[in-house]
Amino acid sequence: MVEPFAVTDCAMIAIASGEKAANLRELHDRLRRIDAPGIMYFHFWGGLLRPYFVDPEYQNDFASWAYHSLHDRYLAERLSVINPSRFEQMSDLRGEVIEVVEDRMDEPDFDPRIDGESPFFFIRGQLVVFDTGIRVDAPEQMARRIGDMTPGSIFYHFIDARRRTASGGNDFSEWLPSFGDEYVELARRIAAVDPYLASLVGLRADIARVFLERLGEGGEQ
């Protein structure tokens, strides 16, 4: 008997660290000094759960700041392709950001002391996680119900799961293979959905589409 999928929801609240950087040199300094995992998590993933205007090009806050405030397209592009899912520890992700920043600071035509239009504020997120009481018994049922999940549930099961699961994947792909080999392909396809190029509402639609394509409107594979 497979355990039902427990639909969980979450809400994130932002907490300012009090630290900010006016230019790239200060950003570098703060990144080296502040080693709070919650800060990296917030600036790479937290944007999905808070007020923002969809910026399809620069989906982490460092890249977005480099572009919009420093007007440094080169740096923004390099920062934007950092894939946070590749890093098991937030400190390793922080190290990667520092590396990219240092590369840029080393370039001879670049002055890292020039202030941006607005500072970069270091923020951490506090996540409140709660059980919705909703249980989904089978993949076919999930295909019909995923469209009703809140953006918070999508965040918890598809984004936050990367930090919780042993495989670093998402909760749907972890759950599906328990129903047999025929669901492994569906799990793989869901894992292949890019979490980085859409809002949570868009992500929900993408995941729902994969479920429906594989299982059909009536929930039959």
Added chain:
Amino acid sequence: MSGMLENYAPIVGETVIGQIRQLARPLEGKKVVHVNSTREGGGVAEILHRLIPMKKELGIDASWEVITGDADFFRCTKEMHNTLQGDHRDIPAALLDHYRQVNARNFDRLGETLNAADIVFIHDPQPAPLLAEAAGRRGKWIWRCHIDVSRPHRRTWKFLQQFVEGYDACIFSLPDFAQPLDLPLYIIPPSIDPLSDKNVTLDSADLDVIYHAYGLDPGRPIISQVSRFDRFKDPLGVIRAFRIVQEFGPRPQLVLAGGTASDDPEGEEVLEEVRVAAARDPDIHILLLPPDAHRTINGIQRISDIVLQKSLKEGFGLTVTEAMWKGKPVIGGHAGGIRIQVVNHQTGFLVSTPEGAAMRIRYLLQHRERLAEIGERAREFVLENYLLTRHLSEYLALMVALLTGNRERIVLGEIGHI
């Protein structure tokens, strides 16, 4: 289950309402008191009028207390407001002493309620010293700062800081506003209520009443700014921008609509300056509205082609959110919360001068399809981010977090009832 919250479901969706109910469950029965300094006028009072009944509906024992003060007290708090937002002048020591004494007297009246509360929200600087009187408190106290204190006059901030440092947490509307303090600095933007008189959908008969009552011509473009008559809102800059636009036609009309809050003694003076600048131009309509003229403000925003909020300093700028919710492009000053709501070329335009405002007004009046497109995007942006339901949800999450300890991840199933 039916109730006030259910009325929001057709707008934000059932799932959002369900999420709010889940978040509130651990807080059932908790005594939560909000304290501010005015029951009417200003964004804080408007939000509290809706948040308190909603919290009650969720089973939270929520209440709202208002501190009272005399003319000197409000003169002092207005000076604090202005200097915290960047004016550089010292407030006389006698006024500051009076401010402290008035708070102490208010505590004599409110102390029992505040000491018994599980959570106390103190809004803005006016009641901030209440905490210093609350030696017998049992709950968590949160200072909710609605104004921009990013570059305060140092002496005013140092004076206020002695009171704020004792709180368990602060809330600022934007990270830019947060002052470094050794306590959790939560970031929660405010919100508007889509069902309040100020934002509810109006029919064409309601709008006809507005045209008629204020002598506005439905056949000509209307540009408006709705805000208190306050120098930081730059009403004189708006008139200057309008004068430039007038040179190019097609004979627009300007509406400057506002009131004065009971805790703002400077309003009359600014209003007089605005009247002088308008110089009896029949196309400039200066409307001094009472604090409860919510439907009138709603109507003015809805009949406007473009809404301005040319503030030089701004807390969050709820009038911007209101206009965007009505599908209006907003031309806003590069200040405070306007910067995160008005996304340049997407939901409106950010400007730094009256000339910049005039340029954007002319552009939008000439490109009607862009005006409509930007307005629609502005409405969607508010729907996703700035409605009361999101605000309530964040307050609930914050209360849960404070009552369960300042951890990075709080799992409600694990901690049970708090």
